[in-house]
Structure formats: C-alpha cells, structure tokens
Amino acid sequence: MQRATLDLWVGFFVVAGVAAILFLALKVGNLGGFDSSETYAVKASFDNIGGLKARAPVKSAGVVVGRVAEIGFDPKTYEATVTLAVSTHYPFPKDSSASIMTSGLLGEQYIALEAGGDEKMLVNGDMLKITQGAVVLENLIGQFLYNKSDSTADAAGAEQAAQ
Template sequence: MKRTTLDLWVGIFVVAGIGALLFLALKVGNMGAFDSGATYAVNAHFDNIGGLKPRAPVKSAGVVVGRVGEILFDTKNYEAQVVLDIDGRYRFPADSSASIMTSGLLGEQYIALEAGGDPKMLQPGDSLKLTQGAVVLENLIGQFLYNKADEAAAGGTQE
C-alpha cells in the first residue's frame, strides 16, 4: 500500500486528538497525578482535615514549600493521616507544627507549617508531633452559642 503525506497528516491529527482526550482524562479529570523535583515525605496526623485535598499547598510563612501527597485514614487512632511532600531544598526542625488553614472565606484549604526550635531536623518519614486540624464552622458556631448562653445564665444569677 502506498504511503502518502495525507496519511501522515491524518495520523498526526488522530494521535493529537487521542492525546487531547488522554490529557482531559488524566490531567483535567481525576485519573492520575504527576510531580516533579526532589521531595521528602513527612507524616502528620489530624483529628479532622475538613476539606483538604491531595496536591493542596503546604505553606510556611506564606511560602509554598510542598504539597499534600496522600490523605489516608489511620484505623489505629481513628485519625486522618496526611503525607506531606516537602521540597528537598527546605529543612524544618523536628518539633515543627502543622495546622490546616483556609485562605479566604470560601478559599481552598492548605497546611501551614510552623518551624520549631529543635536543633534536630525532620527526617523523611518522620511524624509531626504538634498538629491542629481544620476548624469546623458548625462546631465554632455551636461553641459560641453555648458560651453566650452560659454568660447569660451567669449574669442572671448575679442579679
């Protein structure tokens, strides 16, 4: 069979189209993830991660220093286990603390890493001791209402 340039162009077109479909499926849809650069993994346990998602940023002093790698459920303590992939260029003291924050009122959630004072540095695979989970808005409102009610009751007995 004779091969023509027309075949070549149609081939390029079909390959590009299928490539675009794969791009949509893998990169845009939720069927895979990629990462680049050297990172080291650190574990952190949270009682509640709220709406944290894989690949959310890990920030220290507002600078992105890594990404959330994996989110697992630890059946031993019934806690969320989050694997943080931290950029190899940045080292943190072993007693650093992690907390889940929200950027903006409706914004995405990220992990804020607060450096400690330990001379020893975090090693790959270490676990962070000090963590603070996401703030659940409903609990916060509930607490606020209880406090108000307590105050009102206390004020009532004094009078």
C-alpha cells in the same frame, strides 16, 4: 499539492498540537510545580482535617513549600494521617509543627508548617509530633451560642438576685 508543502503543513500542525498540549500541561495545569522526585515525605496525624484535600498546598510563612500527598485514616487511634510532600529545597527542623488553616473565611484549606528549634532536620518518613487540626466552623458557632446562652442566663440570674 506537492508532497514537500504537504509535509511542511502537517509538520506545522503536529508541532502546534503538541505545543498546545504542553501549554495546557505547563501553563494551565500544574506539571511545572513540585516534582515528586524532589520532595521528602513527612507524616502528621490530626484529630480533624476538616475539608483538607489531597494536593492542597503546604505553606510555611505563607510560601508554598510542598503539597499534601495522601490522606488516610488510622483505625487504631481514630485519627487522620496526612502525608506531606515537602520540597527538598526547604529542610525543616525535627520539632516543626503542622496546623490546618483556611485561606480566607471560606477559602480552601492548607497546612501551615511552622519551623521549630531543633538542630536535627526532618528526613523522609518522619512523623510530626505537634499538630493542630482544623477549626470546624459549626463547632465554633455552637460554642459561641453555648457561651452566649450561658452568659445571658448568668445575667438573668444576677438580675434576679439583685431584685
């Protein structure tokens, strides 16, 4: 085969291969998402993060405004410290609050950021004061059963008293 056609085919092949990698990176993967250079870090400590994982979305009013950058454990307070990377396009007031929510009944967990009323805005490295940890389903069920047995015991007691 002629060298020019050979070069053309190989060039086509390499371009197609690189295009495939780009397709995987941008369309299949999440490289096109938040650029870490365009975010500011905000810390928050929670008593329980449940099943939250790094890279989970940070949402405000249901819109993704950032991602969970890092999850750590503070050995002094025995609390989980979560670092959020919030896009610089979305400044939030200093007294904003973070809570861990679940999308759907069994879906993935995310952090809901609720804007406060402060006039000062959060800057890189700030700590969120108001936080609410994850609701653990087992605790909820346990509480429910406990209340239930309490109320049935009460009802039984009332019946006995009536007799």
